[in-house]
Amino acid sequence: MRILVIGRGGREHTLVWALNKSDKVEQIYCAPGNAGIAQIAECVPIQENQFEKLSQFALDYAVDLVVVGPDDPLSEGIVDHMEDRGLPVFGPRANAAIIEGSKVFTKNLLKKYNIPTAAYETFTEYEPAAAYLQTQKAPIVIKADGLAAGKGVIVAATLEEADHALQEIMVQKVFGDAGNQVVIEEFMTGQEMSILAFVDGNTVRPMVPAQDHKPVYDGDKGPNTGGMGTYSPVPHIPQSVVDEAIRTILIPCAEAMVQEGRPFRGVLYAGLMLTEEGPKTIEFNARFGDPETQVVLSRLETDLVDIFLATVEGQLAQIDIQWSEEAAVCVVLASEGYPGPYPKGVPIHGLDEVQECAVFHAGTAMKDGGFVTNGGRVLGVVGKGADIAAARAAAYADAERIRFEGKHMRSDIAMKALM
Incomplete structure (x- = not known):
């Protein structure tokens, strides 16, 4: 098989590394890749948003499977573009990738289907948002609706900080169009946990859980980052809690997307807060997390190519996925x-x-x-x-x-x- 992986980060290096272990793989390309990826795959100088060039490359080089790593091209419809040209792609179409691309969409979906999440309100203008804020208590969470390179979520310790965040997002447009809408959300307390799952529409196959460390400094101090480290398993969180999160959040979410005419196919990544009332949804991503991928795929024993192909073909229920105890x-x-x-x-x-x-x-x-x-x-x-x-x-x-x-x-x- 010839596989094209799209992306340039640590997640994509891990994907290439995991796919490279399969005896079914003849050649892996990565666009655009990085210096580490170039040691084990052929890097192609095409950017993630150059859909036409990527599709043409895949056709010219007889690529058998395309794997999309980052969030932006998924939300912008790269899977739709490639599937319309007859290419098999692992990843959700744009109407399903909206689960990451719009926090307002996701919060409304969760409310509609009674999937546990924090209480919230959404706003399209600064003045009503600021007025609502004055009726709330700190700490409180401000979220830009769209994709903002992982930086569009502000946990404000005071209402003054929250108002400053609203001004930055809605008035100063520091995140551009991603801030056209905002979510103001109650601050949840508890342990965070990430559960990633392979999903082919109706079938949800969870991966082993992982826990990320977002703040830049020890003791969870300082500003949030894309992630400073992860580990798996998460032994201090009981399996019963993991099972509850899968039963009450991941499976209902996949079923809700089918009901909405937006069947999700790819990796559904649930960011969860383990509250006193049980697991609640912080957010969903529509792709592998980074650096969660690095520890999760390090524990995968089943051929990743088989899992990807089964997901693309709607046959995920037929695959037996095995994980290392390490x-x-x-x-x-x-x-x-x-x-x-x-x-x-x-x-x-x-x-x-x-x-x-x-x-x-x-x-x-x-x-x-x-x-x-x-x-x-x-x-x-x-x-x-x-x-x-x-x-x-x-x-x-x-x-x-x-x-x-x-x-x-x-x-x-x-x-x-x-x-």
Whole structure:
């Protein structure tokens, strides 16, 4: 088989790595890819939003399956575009990817089908939103409706902070059209958990759960990022709670999308809060998470190609998906200054000194024959072991061996599982 993976980050490197393990795969292309991906696949200089060029490449090179990594092209209809040209694509069509592309759509869907989530109101203008805000209590959550590179959700500690966020989103348009509508949502407390599931419309096949660390500094301090590290399994969360979340949130959501004439096919990613009333939905994504993918696919034992093909063909119920009992921990190495402005082109040393971990490139490039930084999140170091402690020790040992000026990583990834 010839496979084209679309994207350029750590998620896509992990996907290419996992697909490459299949004996069914003859060639993997990645558009546009990154310097790490180029070590195991052929990178193609086509951007994620160049649908016509991507489709033509897939046709010219007789690609048997296209796998879409990022959220933007999914919401913009890349799957529709390619399927209309007869290409098999793993990922949801635009009318289903809206579950990530519009937070207003998703909140209204959850309300309509009685799927647990936080109380909320939606607004299209600043003045009514600001007036409503004064009737609420802090902390409170402000969400831009559309995609905002993972930065469109603000947890405001005071009503003044919340009003400032509303002004930025709705008046100053810091997220552009993504802020044409906002959701004002109650602040939920509890443990967060991510459950990703393969979905082919009616069939929901959950992956092993993972937990992300969003804030940039230890102790969950500082601004949110795309994710500073993950681990799987999540041993301090009982399986009964995971099962409840699947039963009350993921399966009803997939069924609701079918009822709405928007059958979801691909990866449905539920961000969940484990409240005193039970699991509640924070958000849905329409694709693999990053860096959740790095630990989840590290534990997958079934051929990923088989799962993708079954999903595309509506045969997911026929696949037996097996997972390793081993634990996996991913530690993200970030550039100095991230998630704010950061330098690029900083030489990376020590990759050849890594002893036992898989290292997934998120923001790297090649310069003068060596790897350099090319993003905020640079690398994800994934350790595996018999338990979280062993996997964590492996990840940090190899993370220390990798060096670049200004390297930043949290030192407490997966500690919640050991407390």
